[in-house]
Amino acid sequence: MMISREELRDSARKGLGSDGLAPDPVASWDRLVDMGWFALAVPEELGGLGLGAEALAAVHVELGRALVPGAAIAQMAAIEVLCAAPDFADRAALIPAAVAGERIGLSLDAPGRPATGCVIDADQVRQLLLVSPQRIALAPVLGATMVPTWDETRRLGDVAIGAETVIAAGDAARGLYDLATTRVLLALAADAVGGAAAALAMTVDYLKTRRQFDRPLALFQALKHRVADCQIALVAAEALLWSRAAAPLTVAMAGALKARATTMFRDVAEEAVQLHGGIGLTAEHPCHLFLKRAFLDAALAGDADHWNAVAGQSALALVQPAS
Amino acid sequence: MMISREELRDSARKGLGSDGLAPDPVASWDRLVDMGWFALAVPEELGGLGLGAEALAAVHVELGRALVPGAAIAQMAAIEVLCAAPDFADRAALIPAAVAGERIGLSLDAPGRPATGCVIDADQVRQLLLVSPQRIALAPVLGATMVPTWDETRRLGDVAIGAETVIAAGDAARGLYDLATTRVLLALAADAVGGAAAALAMTVDYLKTRRQFDRPLALFQALKHRVADCQIALVAAEALLWSRAAAPLTVAMAGALKARATTMFRDVAEEAVQLHGGIGLTAEHPCHLFLKRAFLDAALAGDADHWNAVAGQSALALVQPAS
C-alpha cells in the first residue's frame, strides 16, 4: 500500500488518542468520517484512497485498541462491496454518501443469526446490505428494535426492512460474499489484536504499580509468566494477522485467523480481569469493557467453533488419506 | 469393607516398598500372590476376602504409585467375573488357580482394539476371558506375538486363541460385562491416581533439592503455582475415585472417572518431565516411566475421547430439552 501500516497507525492514534477508551459514539463516528477512513478501500477512480486489506487491518487494530464504538467494520465492508459491484447503478450516489458517514448496515450470512438480527447501531442505519453466497441485496430499514448487549461499546438491534433490490446473484454474488466475509473477519481479527494489546498493556502497568506484601505485583514470578504467555499469544496472532492481510485470503483462512485472534483476545481479557483482582470486577474500571468486547468479537460473524471446523474440514479436504 | 483403605495401603507399601520403582515383573507378580490380593474380591464362601471396589482401588493406587509391572488389573477383574458366574462349572478349579497366580488374560470389548490384541503379558497368559456386552467366553491361548510398547512397565501382545467356551450370554453377559468394565476402569483410575501422586512427590522433592541462580527451584513462584495446580487436579481426581468406589457404579460413571483420572495423570506426568528439566529427558531417570505409563493408562480400555463422549451422551439423555 502507498500509506504504510505505521503511518496509518500513527495517524489513528493521533486522531483517537485524546478521546480516551470507549469514546462517545457520535463524536467518534464523525472522527472516522473526518479522517477519511471510509474512503480507505474506495478505488482512486471513485475518489477514494484505493488501499487494501493491510490498511483496513491497521485501522481496525487501532479502533480495537481504543474500544471505539459503532459499526465501522460493517460500514467499511459494505462500501467495499458496493465498490466491487459496478453494475449497480445506485452506487454512484450511495458510495459518496456512505463515505461521508451515512450509515449502511451489513447483514452477513452467519451461523446462528437471522438476516435482520444483530445489526450494529440498527436504529441509525438507513439501509441494510444483505450478503449471502447466493445473493447480494440492498433494502431500506423501516424500523429497529435495539437489544441490550453485554458489550457496552457496540449496540445491537433487530431491524425491519422494506423491498429488497438485488445487486448481484450467482457467481457475482459469491465473489462479493467472499469479499465482504473475508473483510469482516479480517477486521474483527484486527479489532481483537488491538483490544488485546491494550488490555495487556493496561494489565502490565497495573502490576507494576500495585503493591502487595510489600512489593509490586510485577515482581511475582507466577504473574510474570502469565503475562508472558499473553504476550506470546498476542504477538503470534498479530503476526498471523499481518501475514494474512498481505496476501490473497480465502474465507476459510480468514475464518481461522478470526477464530485464533478473537480466542486470544478472550484469553488475554480474562487474564486481565483476574490479574487486576478486585478492581477488575467493578464497572468503574475499564477492564471489563475489554472482556465484553472480546466476547462479542468472538461471537460476531461466526464463532471459533464454526471457523475452526471450517478450517479443519478445508485442511482435511486437501489431503488424500494415506493408503 | 472390613479391612480399611488405610490398612490396605499400609500393607501394600510395606510389601512393595523395598522393591523400588518399576520392580522385577516375576518377583512382583509372586508378591501379589503372596499378599493374597488376587483373593481380594473373591467371596468368603469361595475362600477369598470378600472385599469390594474400595479395596480394589486401594490396591491399584499403590501398584500405580510403585509402577508395578504386569496384568494385575486384568487378573483381578477376570477372577471377579468368574466369581460372579455361578453356572460356569470350570470355575471351581479356575478361581483357586488364578488366585494362586496362574495367569488369565482379559479381553474387554473396547473401542479401537481387536478382541485378541493388546493383551498384557500375552506370552504368559494361559487362557483369555473374552468380555463383550453380548457374550462372555473363555478360550485357551495358543500363542502370542509380543509388540514393543512405549510403556516399559507393561508388556502388550496379540494372542492366538483356540475354541471358546461360552460362560454367559444375554442379560447375564451384560451384567458380567458391566462388572468387568467398571472394575477395569476403576482400577485404571486408581493406577493413575497412584502414579500421579508418586510423580508429583518426586517432582516436588526435585524442586526442593535442585538449585539454579543460587536458590532452590522450589522458591520460584511460577513453578510453585504449577505444582499447586497438579496437586489440585490430583486431590480432586482422588476424591472422585473414592466416592465412586464407595457406591454402585454405572459403566458411564466409571468411564468418566477413568477419563478424568488418566487425563490428570498425563498432565501431572507431562509437568513432571518439564519441571525436571534436562534430567527428565534421560532414560536413566525414572521420570519418563511415569509419562509412558500415564499415556498407556489413558489409552487402555477406551480413551478420554470415548468415555467423555459416553458421559456426555448419558447426561444429555437424562435431560428433557427446555421448552
Next chain:
Amino acid sequence: MAHPTDVSTTALAGLRADLRAWLAVNRPADWRACATHAEFAASQRDWFRKLVEAGYAIPHWPAEWPGGGRSLAEQKVIYEELARADAPRLLLSFVSTYHAFATLHECGNAEQKARYLPGILRGETWCQGFSEPGAGSDLAAVRTRAERRGDVYAVNGQKVWSTMAQYADRCLLLARTASEGAKQAGLTYFLLDMTAPGVTVRPIHQIQGDEEFAEIFLDNVEIPVTERIGAEGDGWAVAQATLSSERGLTLMELGYRMRGALDRLAALIGETGRTGDAGVQRDFGALTGQVDAVCALADQFLDRRMTGQEQVGDASVVKNAYSRALRAYAALGVRLGGIAAQRREPITYGDLNSGNWMADFMNSYAWTIAGGSEEIQRNIIAERMLGMPREPKGWTAP
C-alpha cells in the same frame, strides 16, 4: 461450635425427610425474579425469618438456641436439601450467622453476646469490614486508623468488598491502633453500628450488573470502647476466629447446586441442536466429571472435618477446584450460547449458575478473586501442603 454428637443414620434420614417436606411447602418459588438488588435483599430477609421459625437457620449454633446444636452431619443434610430444592442461598444472613456469631461466641464478652446474638435471630444483619483498597489479599496491611479518645475510638479509613454492606445493621471492623512493630500486632477488632455518624456506604457496581459488594467510608466515626472485641492489638487473632467460622459447608452446597444446574447446559445443547456434536458431547461429559469431582472433594473435606482429619491447605484445594469448575461451566454456556448469549438479559441475584451465561461467567470471578485469590490459594497449597519454601519477607523491588 456445634457439638459433633454421634447422630444416627435414622435421625439424619428423619431430618432430611422433615426438611424436604417443609421445603416443598415453604421454598420461595419466585426468588429468581427480583428486579433489583434491594428487592433481593428483602426476599432474603423473608427467607431467613422463615428458616429461623422452622429451626433450620442456625444449625451450627449451640443447643441453647432454638434450631441450634446440630452436628456437622446434620448441617450437611440441611445444606444438601436446600441445594436440592433449589432454595435461595443464604447470602444476606451469612456474615451474621457465621462470622458475627463465631466472633462473638469465641471472643466476645458476656455483655456483647447478650446484646448482639439474639438480634441476629431477629434479623439484624452484619457485614465484614476487613478488606481495604490498598490491602487486598494482604490483611495485615490494613490502614484504617482507630484512635483512642477517652471512652471512644475515632475511626478513619475505607473498607471495600464488604458483602451486602449497604443492607447491614452492624459491621465486624478491623482497624489499626498502632503502627509500630509487626503489622499484625497493631490491629484491633471492633463492632461498628452502621448508622453511626460518619459511616457512608456506597454499593460497588459490578461488571455483571450486581451490587453484591459495597465500600464503607469511615470519617471520624466514634466507636465506644465497649464495642471493642478483645484487647487492643488482638485484632489479628480475633479475625482468625471470624475467618475460620465457615469451612466447607458452603462449597459442598455450591457444588451440589452446580451439579443440579448442569441440566441448564444440557438443555442449551438441545436447544442449539448440538446434541449430536461429538466434540460438544465430550466437552460436556468432561465438565460433568469435573463437577462430580468437586462435589466428591467437598464431601471428603467435610467428612475429614467431622473426623478431625482436616489438614492445612485442604480448604484451598476445594475452593480452587470449585472456582475452576464454576468458570468452566459458565464458559461452556457462553460458547454454546453463541451470539444469543451476548444479549444482555436481566441478572438473577444470588445465583451463580443462573443460565444467564455471560453474567454467570463474570460472577465466577468473585470466586477466583475474592476471599483469597486463586493465586494466594496456590501459594498456600505449594507452601503449606507440599512444603515448598516461602519467599523471604525481605524480598522487595530492586
Next chain:
Amino acid sequence: MAHPTDVSTTALAGLRADLRAWLAVNRPADWRACATHAEFAASQRDWFRKLVEAGYAIPHWPAEWPGGGRSLAEQKVIYEELARADAPRLLLSFVSTYHAFATLHECGNAEQKARYLPGILRGETWCQGFSEPGAGSDLAAVRTRAERRGDVYAVNGQKVWSTMAQYADRCLLLARTASEGAKQAGLTYFLLDMTAPGVTVRPIHQIQGDEEFAEIFLDNVEIPVTERIGAEGDGWAVAQATLSSERGLTLMELGYRMRGALDRLAALIGETGRTGDAGVQRDFGALTGQVDAVCALADQFLDRRMTGQEQVGDASVVKNAYSRALRAYAALGVRLGGIAAQRREPITYGDLNSGNWMADFMNSYAWTIAGGSEEIQRNIIAERMLGMPREPKGWTAP
C-alpha cells in the same frame, strides 16, 4: 556476517529455481530409514558434503568462501526450499557452520581461523561444551576448571547436553579459570580436540530412544594455550558470540516443516475414521491456525532482522510459540492414534514431526527444555519485553 546486500526478487527466484531443481535430483530419499543414530550421523556427513559441493551449505559465511556471501533473504530461500523438499535437517554440521564459525570469525585470531575454518568445509564437526549437570539454564554457574600449567591448561569437569558430541572432532569449551569476583568474569573459552587424552564421551539415552545428546567427561585434559579464544576471563563475552550466531532461520525452517507435516495428522484422522467428528475437525482446524501463526511469526522475525528491527525478547517469543505448537501437534497425534500409538515403533532420527506420535511428543521436550527452557524464555519476555522488574540477585532461600 553475510553482507545484507539488496538482492533483487529475480535473483531470489533464480536461486529458488536452481535449488529446487538441484534438490529434485540430490535430496536423499531414504534419510528417515536410518536404523541407528550412528547411521544417521553418517548420512548427515554425506548430505553436508553434497551441500558444500553444490554451494548451499554455508550461505551465511563471507563471500570469500565458496557458497558464502548470501544475504539473509537468500538464506531464507535456501531453508524454505530445504523444508519444502523434506530434505534432512542439518544437525551434525549445525554447530560447526554456525557456532564454531561465528566464534572463530568474530573472536578467533588469524592462526585459529586459518587452522579450523577450512576444516569445517571438509566435514570436521564441532560440538558445544557449555551446559553442565549443575548449571542447566544458568550458564554463569559453569564449574569445569581450567588451570594454567605453563603452555597448557589442565581441564577437569563435566559437560552435558552437547548435541552429537559423540561424533564431534572438536568442541567449543567454556571453563572456569578464576573463582573470585563476578561469576561471569571467571570464564575462559577454549577449542578442544575431542581426541585428546582424558576426554570421554558418553551418549545420553533419551526417553524416546534417540541419542542426540552426549555427556563429555574431562579428566586432566591438556589444552595448549594457543587454543584459547580471547583472553582469560573473556569466556562469557565469547560465548555470547557463539549463542547469537543463529537466530531465526532454524525456527522458520522448522515451522515450515511442521506445516508440511500437518498432512500426517490429516491422514491419521482419515485412517481412524474421524473425518466427520466435529470436535476433531475443530481441534485440527485450530492446530492448523496455530502452526500458521508460528510460520508467520518466524517470517516476521526474520524480516525484522533483515531490516534491523529485531528487539530483545523477539527470539524468545518465536521459540516458545514454536515449541508449544510442536507439543500440540504431537499431542493431537497421540490422542487420535489411541492404543495403536502406544506401540513402540523404531524412531526416525533427525525428524521432529515424524508421525511416530509418542516419539514426537517426547522429542518436543527438547524444545521446551533445552537451549533456555520455556520458563527462562518467559522470564525474558516479562522482564525485557514488558519491562517487569527482575527478581533481586540477593534472593535466596530463608
